[in-house]
Amino acid sequence: MIRVTVWNEYLHEKEEPVRHIYPNGIHGCIKEFLQTDEELVIKTATFEMPEHGLTEEVLKQTDVLIFWSHMRQNEFSDEVAARVCSHVRQGMGLVALHSAHFSKIMKGLLGTSMTLRWKHGESERVFCTAPYHPIAEGIPERFDIPKEEMYGEYFDIPKPDDVIFTGWFSCGEVPQWLWKNLLFPARPRGISSLLYSGSTKDH
Numbered sequence: 001m002i003r004v005t006v007w008n009e010y011l012h013e014k015e016e017p018v019r020h021i022y023p024n025g026i027h028g029c030i031k032e033f034l035q036t037d038e039e040l041v042i043k044t045a046t047f048e049m050p051e052h053g054l055t056e057e058v059l060k061q062t063d064v065l066i067f068w069s070h071m072r073q074n075e076f077s078d079e080v081a082a083r084v085c086s087h088v089r090q091g092m093g094l095v096a097l098h099s100a101h102f103s104k105i106m107k108g109l110l111g112t113s114m115t116l117r118w119k120h121g122e123s124e125r126v127f128c129t130a131p132y133h134p135i136a137e138g139i140p141e142r143f144d145i146p147k148e149e150m151y152g153e154y155f156d157i158p159k160p161d162d163v164i165f166t167g168w169f170s171c172g173e174v175p176q177w178l179w180k181n182l183l184f185p186a187r188p189r190g191i192s193s194l195l196y197s198g199s200t201k202d203h
Helices: 023-035 056-060 078-089 106-108
Strands: 002-006 041-044 064-069 093-098 117-128 142-152 162-169 177-178 183-186
Touching: 002 023, 023 041, 023 064, 056 078, 064 078, 078 093, 078 106, 093 106
Parallel strands: 002 041, 002 064, 064 093, 093 183
Antiparallel strands: 117 142, 117 162, 162 177
């Protein structure tokens, strides 16, 4: 069994139109589709829980942390960020979603500013450039996302161990989805779109 903790700020979803799209929060939506896999045990945690829900006990029982952040990067506890970094260095996997690239956790692990270029509303074609990687298992050689947020170069990150996916945006940007040790900053995401919901599963 793989023990997965899905962490989300759970702040955007308290206001419309995001609340209508994700009534149970983005973490709830991610949990719903992940728990269809019988090999996964899923729990969730959010920003406003004590210690952001990421206590030492929770992290000890987590094999993979899925981490979604955006609004409260600077308000995230330094102590909790250091705790998460420690567990990642000890072998816990981390999937960083949305603006989690700019979180204290990612900055602490990679030692760079994690800055990048950003634009909203572009279409993207994604190519699988490392089909041998476990994260790419079951992913087609390419797929399209009709409307997506563009995270473009220069992305201030150390040289990756591998480039799993490469995207091409209609505006001409060509960003990459990187793998560094046990870290995977996963880019496609949407606050005000249905990107995590089952209605876009064909994309």
